[in-house]
Structures are given as C-alpha cells and as structure tokens.
Amino acid sequence: MVDEKHEKLLLIDGFNLLSRCYFATAYGKELHQLQRNSKGLFINGLRAKIQKLLQLVRIHTPTHLAIAWDVKRNETLRKQKYQDYKGTRNELPEPLIQQYETAVSLFNSLGIPQFTVPKYEADDIIGTFVQKWRDEREGECIIYSNDRDLLQLLCGKTSQLIAAKKGETKYTLTHFQSDYGIEPSQWVDVKALLGDKSDNIPGVAGVGEKAALPLIQQYGNVEGIYHKVDELDEKYKRYFKKLQLGREMAFLSKDLCKIYTDVPDILELDFDQIQIKVDKSKLLDELTELEINVRVG
Known part of the structure; x- marks a missing residue:
C-alpha cells in the first residue's frame, strides 16, 4: 500500500x-x-x-x-x-x-x-x-x-x-x-474584470490587462474595488466611470468564472x-x- x-x-x-x-x-x-x-x-x-x-x-x-x-x-x-x-x-x-x-x-x-x-x-x-x-x-x-x-x-x-x-x-x-x-484565489477577480472572450463572459468594458491585475493587487478583490470605488487611487481615475457602469457585469462575471x-x-x-x-x-x-x-x- x-x-x-x-x-x-x-x-x-x-x-x-x-x-x-x-x-x-x-x-x-x-x-x-x-x-x-x-x-x-x-x-x-x-x-x-x-x-x-x-x-x-x-x-x-x-x-x-x-x-x-x-x-x-x-x-x-x-x-x-x-x-x-x-x-x-x-x-x-x-x-x-x-x-x-x-x-x-x-x-x-x-x-x-x-x-x-x-x-x-x-x-x-x-x-x-x-x-x-x-x-x-x-x-x-x-x-x-x-x-x-x-x-x-x-x-x-x-x-x-x-x-x-x-x-x-x-x-x-x-x-x-x-x-x-496575488494568490490563486484572486485569479477569479482578475478574470471578473477582464472577462473571457472564449467563454463569452463580459467582464468590465474598458478595463483591460493593464488595469485588471494592478487593481486586484491593490484592492484584493472585486468587492474591495467597489467598496473603495469613490476613492480609487488617482492612477485608476480614468477607470472610475467604466467600473461604475460595469458593476453588475463584474459581479456576474466573477460568479461565472468561479x-x-x-x-x-x-x-x-x-x-x-x-x-x-x-x-x-x-x-x-x-x-x-x-x-x-x-x-x-
């Protein structure tokens, strides 16, 4: 044995x-x-x-x-x-x-x-x-x-x-x-922002690879981003409206990616x-x- x-x-x-x-x-x-x-x-x-x-x-x-x-x-x-x-x-x-x-x-x-x-x-x-x-x-x-x-x-x-x-x-x-x-458990949060063309998962429109990983590195997860969305670090200000408009899709995408x-x-x-x-x-x-x-x- x-x-x-x-x-x-x-x-x-x-x-x-x-x-x-x-x-x-x-x-x-x-x-x-x-x-x-x-x-x-x-x-x-x-x-x-x-x-x-x-x-x-x-x-x-x-x-x-x-x-x-x-x-x-x-x-x-x-x-x-x-x-x-x-x-x-x-x-x-x-x-x-x-x-x-x-x-x-x-x-x-x-x-x-x-x-x-x-x-x-x-x-x-x-x-x-x-x-x-x-x-x-x-x-x-x-x-x-x-x-x-x-x-x-x-x-x-x-x-x-x-x-x-x-x-x-x-x-x-x-x-x-x-x-x-990041930790592997946070990968789903990166994917939630990016979406997935292969699986037709929407993600957050306008948030690409340059922003998705740094956002998760800094705020931990999708929930952390939206908890602080009104006071995001200055370097992410250009994504503020995109994140606001994409809130529903971000959480849906996380659910689909998990x-x-x-x-x-x-x-x-x-x-x-x-x-x-x-x-x-x-x-x-x-x-x-x-x-x-x-x-x-």
Whole structure:
C-alpha cells in the first residue's frame, strides 16, 4: 500500500486534451484525409490523446487518476445564470464528437475513472477533486489542461501542467505568485474584470490587462474595488466611470468564472475508487480492436 505522502492524483480535462489532439492532427486536412480505422471510425485525435495519457502516466507515475468531461453547453449551471455564456462558440466537428463517444466507451471498458456530472463542467469536477484531495490527502495533485481558468485551484500541493511549443511547464503556486503577485484565489477577480472572450463572459468594458491585475493587487478583490470605488487611487481615475457602469457585469462575471469545488457526486466519492488499476493486456486488446498503435508500458 502506498504511503499517503507518496500518493499522487492526476486530473485530466478530458475534452481540453481530446480537442487539442484532434485539431493538431486535423490541421490543414479535409475530412476524407483524417485517420480512420477499417470500421470507418475516426481515430486521429483519439490516438494522440491515448498516446499522451500513457506518456503522462509513465512520466508522473500517479497512483490515482480521474478524467473529467463537460456536459453540453446549454445544460450547465452557468448557462442558466447567463444565457450568452459560451454563446460565441462554433459547433463541434462531427469527427471530434464521434471520437469523444469512442473515448468514453473505451475508458468504460478499461475501468479508467471518468466523470460527467449533470449541470457541472469539467472545471468544476476538477475543482472538487482538488479541494477534496487537499482536505483528505497529503500527496501531490497535478492538473493536466491548458485552460488557465484552473489557475485559481493552485496551492502548495496542486500544480498545473500547461503545454507550450517548447514543451510542458509544470506551473506551481510559486510560479503563479511570482508572475502575478496575488494568490490563486484572486485569479477569479482578475478574470471578473477582464472577462473571457472564449467563454463569452463580459467582464468590465474598458478595463483591460493593464488595469485588471494592478487593481486586484491593490484592492484584493472585486468587492474591495467597489467598496473603495469613490476613492480609487488617482492612477485608476480614468477607470472610475467604466467600473461604475460595469458593476453588475463584474459581479456576474466573477460568479461565472468561479470554479465550483462542491460537486456532490465527487464529494461523496472514495479515493480508492480512482486508483489506477489498468489491465495492460486488456488495454492492448482494446487498442488493437480500434486499430490504434501506440506504445504501452
């Protein structure tokens, strides 16, 4: 049995990884050029995703693993709060949707822990796992995702693996504090002012990167800014009217940006249920069936 101090939880943002793998392998190609198996199933993104998952397990040797998936965009709590949430996103390509369905089926067959919770997004599932691990376990927690919204979850034992052209960066609490001069919990306040074009979160119109971070560094959070809005430091006077007009959007945006850490289905889970117990021969059989050739072990 592994000593709790040496336990390690790896959390995968399932669709973030699959979509990056899909678009990387589909770039510049027509539909008919995408890799399929003899049954006609698309496997270009799935093959790359499985390859990456196996590599992550080899390199980071986690004892526990969970893959988090999103629900449909129009079924989330955030969409209920703000109808325009993620309203500017395009429809997903059919081959990507098909490979998501194949991935879910494959992981079910292999007993790889994966989670979809009605009304919650993958970020919320990850956030709840992080909080639960923080409260109950002593070991390290690693998040694998390029979604920088997740930086709000960093702590002394939780880091985020972020992919870049030069390779992956294991982004820690120390990195975050050095880069931004605030605590991870304040990241949601920066995002509340900036908004998020990708998620169509409004933020405060006219308050950009030059002002958002310094405002939070000085006033602590959105609430602190509006408590002092009539006596802001002289250097922020040009933002006074913008902040006044954007008050409602600032608080709405903060609510939308904040990751839930209390998803009931995840809180009730026993960590023993997500220990890594993959049968290598079964994995090989399943991959052979799908005609996916990757290094296993």
